[in-house]
Amino acid sequence: xxxxxxxxxxxxxxxxxxxxxxxxxxxxxxxxxxxxxxxxxxxxxxxxxxxxxxxxxxxxxxxxxxxxxxxxxxxxxxxxxxxxxxxxxxxxxxxxxxxxxxxxxxxxxxxxxxxxxxxxxxxxxxxxxxxxxxxxxxxxxxxxxxxxxxxxxxxxxxxxxxxxxxxxxxxxxxxxxxxxxxxxxxxxxxxxxxxxxxxxxxxxxxxxxxxxxxxxxxxxxxxxxxxxxxxxxxxxxxxxxxxxxxxxxxxxxxxxxxxxxxxxxxxxxxxxxxxxxxxxxxxxxxxxxxxxxxxxxxxxxxxxxxxxxxxxxxxxxxxxxxxxxxxxxxxxxxxxxxxxxxxxxxxxxxxxxxxxxxxxxxxxxxxxxxxxxxxxxxxxxxxxxxxxxxxxxxxxxxxxxxxxxxxxxxxxxxxxxxxxxxxxxxxxxx
Amino acid sequence: xxxxxxxxxxxxxxxxxxxxxxxxxxxxxxxxxxxxxxxxxxxxxxxxxxxxxxxxxxxxxxxxxxxxxxxxxxxxxxxxxxxxxxxxxxxxxxxxxxxxxxxxxxxxxxxxxxxxxxxxxxxxxxxxxxxxxxxxxxxxxxxxxxxxxxxxxxxxxxxxxxxxx
Amino acid sequence: xxxxxxxxxxxxxxxxxxxxxxxxxxxxxxxxxxxxxxxxxxxxxxxxxxxxxxxxxxxxxxxxxxxxxxxxxxxxxxxxxxxxxxxxxxxxxxxxxxxxxxxxxxxxxxxxxxxxxxxxxxxxxxxxxxxxxxxxxxxxxxxxxxxxxxxxxxxxxxxxxxxxxxxxxxxxxxxxxxxxxxxxxxxxxxxxxxxxxxxxxxxxxxxxxxxxxxxxxxxxxxxxxxxxxxxxxxxxxxxxxxxxxxxxxxxxxxxxxxxxxxxxxxxxxxxxxxxxxxxxxxxxxxxxxxxxxxxxxxxxxxxxxxxxxxxxx
Ligand code: NA
Ligand code: NA
Numbered sequence: 001x002x003x004x005x006x007x008x009x010x011x012x013x014x015x016x017x018x019x020x021x022x023x024x025x026x027x028x029x030x031x032x033x034x035x036x037x038x039x040x041x042x043x044x045x046x047x048x049x050x051x052x053x054x055x056x057x058x059x060x061x062x063x064x065x066x067x068x069x070x071x072x073x074x075x076x077x078x079x080x081x082x083x084x085x086x087x088x089x090x091x092x093x094x095x096x097x098x099x100x101x102x103x104x105x106x107x108x109x110x111x112x113x114x115x116x117x118x119x120x121x122x123x124x125x126x127x128x129x130x131x132x133x134x135x136x137x138x139x140x141x142x143x144x145x146x147x148x149x150x151x152x153x154x155x156x157x158x159x160x161x162x163x164x165x166x167x168x169x170x171x172x173x174x175x176x177x178x179x180x181x182x183x184x185x186x187x188x189x190x191x192x193x194x195x196x197x198x199x200x201x202x203x204x205x206x207x208x209x210x211x212x213x214x215x216x217x218x219x220x221x222x223x224x225x226x227x228x229x230x231x232x233x234x235x236x237x238x239x240x241x242x243x244x245x246x247x248x249x250x251x252x253x254x255x256x257x258x259x260x261x262x263x264x265x266x267x268x269x270x271x272x273x274x275x276x277x278x279x280x281x282x283x284x285x286x287x288x289x290x291x292x293x294x295x296x297x298x299x300x301x302x303x304x305x306x307x308x309x310x311x312x313x314x315x316x317x318x319x320x321x322x323x324x325x326x327x328x329x330x331x332x333x334x335x336x337x338x339x340x341x342x343x344x345x346x347x348x349x350x351x352x353x354x355x356x357x358x359x360x361x362x363x364x365x366x367x368x369x370x371x372x373x374x375x376x377x378x379x380x381x382x383x384x385x386x387x388x389x390x391x392x393x394x395x396x397x398x399x400x401x402x403x404x405x406x407x408x409x410x411x412x413x414x415x416x417x418x419x420x421x422x423x424x425x426x427x428x429x430x
Numbered sequence: 431x432x433x434x435x436x437x438x439x440x441x442x443x444x445x446x447x448x449x450x451x452x453x454x455x456x457x458x459x460x461x462x463x464x465x466x467x468x469x470x471x472x473x474x475x476x477x478x479x480x481x482x483x484x485x486x487x488x489x490x491x492x493x494x495x496x497x498x499x500x501x502x503x504x505x506x507x508x509x510x511x512x513x514x515x516x517x518x519x520x521x522x523x524x525x526x527x528x529x530x531x532x533x534x535x536x537x538x539x540x541x542x543x544x545x546x547x548x549x550x551x552x553x554x555x556x557x558x559x560x561x562x563x564x565x566x567x568x569x570x571x572x573x574x575x576x577x578x579x580x581x582x583x584x585x586x587x588x589x590x591x592x593x594x595x
Numbered sequence: 596x597x598x599x600x601x602x603x604x605x606x607x608x609x610x611x612x613x614x615x616x617x618x619x620x621x622x623x624x625x626x627x628x629x630x631x632x633x634x635x636x637x638x639x640x641x642x643x644x645x646x647x648x649x650x651x652x653x654x655x656x657x658x659x660x661x662x663x664x665x666x667x668x669x670x671x672x673x674x675x676x677x678x679x680x681x682x683x684x685x686x687x688x689x690x691x692x693x694x695x696x697x698x699x700x701x702x703x704x705x706x707x708x709x710x711x712x713x714x715x716x717x718x719x720x721x722x723x724x725x726x727x728x729x730x731x732x733x734x735x736x737x738x739x740x741x742x743x744x745x746x747x748x749x750x751x752x753x754x755x756x757x758x759x760x761x762x763x764x765x766x767x768x769x770x771x772x773x774x775x776x777x778x779x780x781x782x783x784x785x786x787x788x789x790x791x792x793x794x795x796x797x798x799x800x801x802x803x804x805x806x807x808x809x810x811x812x813x814x815x816x817x818x819x820x821x822x823x824x825x826x827x828x829x830x831x832x833x834x835x836x837x838x839x840x841x842x843x844x845x846x847x848x849x850x851x852x853x854x855x856x857x858x859x860x861x862x863x864x865x866x867x868x869x870x871x872x873x874x875x876x877x878x879x880x881x882x883x884x885x886x887x888x889x890x891x892x893x894x895x896x897x898x899x900x901x902x903x904x905x906x907x908x
Contacts, residue, residue: 054766
């Protein structure tokens with residue numbers, strides 16, 4: 001039996017039976033290993049190494065920092081400030097979420113970490129203000145993905161290494177498309193919010209005095225990004241360490257300034273962060289195994305070889321590659337996808353005139369979208385956990401945002417200037 | 431003091447402590463490197479080991495709370511009895527998967543005593559870290575069985591508390 | 596084909612490692628009259644180097660090219676290849692590698708369930724940094740240098756008066772860019788392939804260690820082969836290594852010229868190299884226990900010394 005068919009059928013059957021997503025993936029992997037005549041010890045080994053990754057530590061740490069900022073009273077003040085800026089505009093907190101994610105993206109290189117950091121503050125706030133749980137989680141999941149399009153970005157580093165493309169060039173090329181994604185999400189959320197009547201219930205009209213007072217109230221919260229960004233760009237710590245510094249900062253302010261955190265509060269936040277990490281990582285573990293098995297059977301290679309042979313029109317080819325990237329992004333873990341597909345697709349796309357940097361940005365946007373598409377969408381999992389809602393609901397609410405992001409991806413793929421203008425201007429590309 | 435100790439399962443304690451170790455070690459690393467220009471080669475590896483244990487206990491915590499992600503809207507819509515039967519079936523499938531991991535994990539662990547993998551910065555045999563794989567899946571299985579029982583006893587009327595938009 | 600070998604390595608297609616692997620594929624298939632099929636998986640698609648090495652033992656994957664330092668945790672004996680300044684030129688290194696193949700193959704199957712077919716290299720590791728030209732041991736002091744997570748590399752840098760930082764590979768580039776660390780050490784070609792020239796300025800040939808990487812095969816798989824195929828693989832491995840070393844030399848030359856063009860300052864070897872050597876060589880006895888015991892280290896260094904002398908005659 002064809003291996004991809006076997007994997008898909010097994011996976012879907014168990015999923016429908018109500019078996020957890022991670023286990024359905026894992027069982028498909030077990031069957032595939034057996035049919036490939038590979039020992040099950042590969043499963044055991046990968047179950048360890050998929051977790052044993054230093055850079056993933058940033059995920060629970062940013063979740064923890066977010067939770068502590070909420071418990072410690074920083075969030076309430078940050079929301080007060082956001083509310084003062086946005087005033088009674090419809091969808092105001094959704095806008096704040098998008099802006100915050102965009103800003104935080106300049107600190108974080110990871111999509112799930114961005115979703116965790118902003119989502120754990122903004123989703124409860126949105127729910128409190130009467131926004132739908134699904135909507136609040138969906139906007140955080142989608143906007144969190146911007147974390148990998150705006151520099152720094154872990155997927156860009158991996159792409160740069162695999163494709164031998166300038167990483168600094170990629171970083172700079174991501175700025176404009178990243179801001180476009182924020183803009184597209186903002187427009188989408190504004191339309192939805194207006195239709196559903198999401199708005200701050202008791203917001204006072206905007207005034208400079210109010211904004212100033214709220215900013216002063218929120219000064220400790222507003223200093224957090226300054227500390228983290230400043231620390232990273234001045235070379236005091238790495239991105240992973242920055243997540244730890246964020247936790248210590250939140251603890252310090254929560255304990256000594258606002259005096260709203262005690263031992264119980266700390267332990268509650270910690271177990272919460274550990275549980276969410278456990279929920280998300282179990283899917284990553286079995287997903288990693290399936291990714292490896294697909295590589296062994298050279299499935300991605302076969303798919304793209306087929307594409308290249310059958311399509312000759314450049315526009316059609318690029319469109320098909322976009323569809324393929326989004327489709328594979330639904331099922332596969334980001335880094336695996338980049339490592340496997342880059343060497344295969346890069347010669348094809350440069351042949352039809354794309355710059356490797358431009359394709360890198362397109363690819364990273366596809367990964368960004370993949371974070372928020374089921375069945376394997378890490379942001380989706382993080383956001384639905386924080387939002388205390390189901391993956392189905394968040395997925396449904398994500399559809400308009402995903403459509404907007406796919407539109408931006410298409411623009412970046414067909415208009416080179418969007419990604420290439422800035423790196424050319426600064427001399428990182430020719 | 432009693433309030434702090436009460437109401438937490440052992441896996442929550444271990445998970446929280448392991449993650450606190452990660453936090454403390456990495457915080458120490460930043461201070462040592464930036465403040466005192468010192469660097470400790472074992473720090474990165476030890477914090478990763480503690481992290482792996484924390485995550486595996488996270489698996490167990492999520493199992494005990496029945497919070498591992500599943501697609502179950504269509505099952506929730508069923509009447510009580512068929513719903514319970516389906517969930518039991520699904521969880522049995524889960525236990526079968528865990529059994530595969532535990533069985534092969536046990537033999538893999540044993541083989542690591544014979545063929546050690548020596549951590550370069552701490553000198554320990556990594557078997558002591560990697561054995562969390564069969565151990566974690568075993569503990570998870572215990573919690574899954576408990577949840578199955580709870581469900582039939584009706585204590586866990588599986589109303590998905592996450593539902594509702 | 597009767598047998599399939601899945602061969603994993605961590606580099607991309609432009610690397611000498613990959614070109615050597617392709618040569619191995621060609622030769623193994625030729626010498627086995629097509630009874631063996633080799634499939635190459637670049638870029639760590641099947642798992643990290645250490646992960647795959649462990650998978651070789653259980654037979655999940657059949658073969659791999661990996662950095663010696665990543666094999667040491669499983670097969671301590673191979674650590675003799677990493678003794679600082681055991682050899683100081685490519686020719687010396689090649690002689691030592693070839694002479695050690697058989698003695699190592701008496702030990703590795705027992706230690707890690709793998710065996711060596713041939714030994715690749717990518718040139719000596721050189722020090723890059725963004726701060727200043729390092730010409731003497733004094734210039735090195737105070738720099739924050741990332742090393743790979745290997746005890747010998749860590750201790751060697753300590754003997755030079757530094758606290759080296761064993762940072763995860765994925766974090767190295769951004770850390771160099773943002774100045775969390777000042778430098779790193781890898782072969783010349785890595786500065787090209789990982790774009791370090793964008794964030795580094797100075798290169799010193801510290802020459803203490805060559806990037807050596809054996810092509811290893813699962814002992815369980817190897818023992819399941821008929822004798823003629825075992826021979827075919829041994830021959831293919833050795834000849835692929837000869838080819839790979841030539842490619843590596845060419846690539847290293849090319850990389851050095853390229854790096855100068857890209858604005859890096861190549862300082863050659865330190866002017867006080869004897870100081871570096873004597874500090875690092877003084878550590879040899881302290882490594883013995885971690886790399887197979889004193890008896891083995893004495894034997895292996897004897898073999899290397901003899902091979903190196905023989906090579907220069
Ligand atoms: Na970012
Ligand atoms: Na996805």
